[in-house]
Amino acid sequence: MTTMIYGATGAIGGAIARNLVASGNTVHLVGRNAERLQSLASELGSGATVGDILDPEVFARAVADAGAPLQGLVYAVGSIALKPLGRTSDEDMMHDFRLNALGAAQAIRAALPALKASEQASILLFSSVAAGLGFASHASIAMAKGAVEALTRSAAAELAPKIRVNCIAPSLTRTPLSEHLTASEQMSTSLAQMHPLQRLGEVDDLVGLAELLLSPKSGWITGQVIAVDGGRSRLAGKK
Numbered sequence: 001m002t003t004m005i006y007g008a009t010g011a012i013g014g015a016i017a018r019n020l021v022a023s024g025n026t027v028h029l030v031g032r033n034a035e036r037l038q039s040l041a042s043e044l045g046s047g048a049t050v051g052d053i054l055d056p057e058v059f060a061r062a063v064a065d066a067g068a069p070l071q072g073l074v075y076a077v078g079s080i081a082l083k084p085l086g087r088t089s090d091e092d093m094m095h096d097f098r099l100n101a102l103g104a105a106q107a108i109r110a111a112l113p114a115l116k117a118s119e120q121a122s123i124l125l126f127s128s129v130a131a132g133l134g135f136a137s138h139a140s141i142a143m144a145k146g147a148v149e150a151l152t153r154s155a156a157a158e159l160a161p162k163i164r165v166n167c168i169a170p171s172l173t174r175t176p177l178s179e180h181l182t183a184s185e186q187m188s189t190s191l192a193q194m195h196p197l198q199r200l201g202e203v204d205d206l207v208g209l210a211e212l213l214l215s216p217k218s219g220w221i222t223g224q225v226i227a228v229d230g231g232r233s234r235l236a237g238k239k
Contacts, residue, residue: 029046
């Protein structure tokens, strides 16, 4: 059986795909960058669907390409667009919501028949530390990721017991998406010191938990938003 991975051309989605395949799983990749997607699909020997998450037709097409049953669904799609609320337009907010929250709901809805065809299935979404801990200039993305967390709980309640739904909420993680925040060594150091563990996240910090949540080994875990954030959301840190 197959795990569908949206955002496969991103650092986190791609790493999850590689990790799953290395453990003997089959994946189907979805992403909008055709060249990078086909390269990864060739590397992993997997199927792939090229498409933009903002195109509502991509979801049904991806499910048809992957085939049934599906044992997993990963929606590793996100954005980091930071603006003060007064300079954030309705269009900015709708874009963040469609990309992060509505897209996750559409992906789940399209995949439900294929997921229900599996004896047990798991869905993994991604939120952000910003959804639960207020940061300036994060209103739009925090609203969108807050919706992802609510979707996680609602879908988990509705789809139990055959389908589990969980969510990982990272703090700032070094990926190409976050380069505008981490490119400066001075800024990276400053941001790292805001975390009790005194460093920024790395993609490898997320993939092990992702694999666990997608596997039967986490068969009694559902409806959870799990922070992988160096302690930032729960610990005051050292004075």
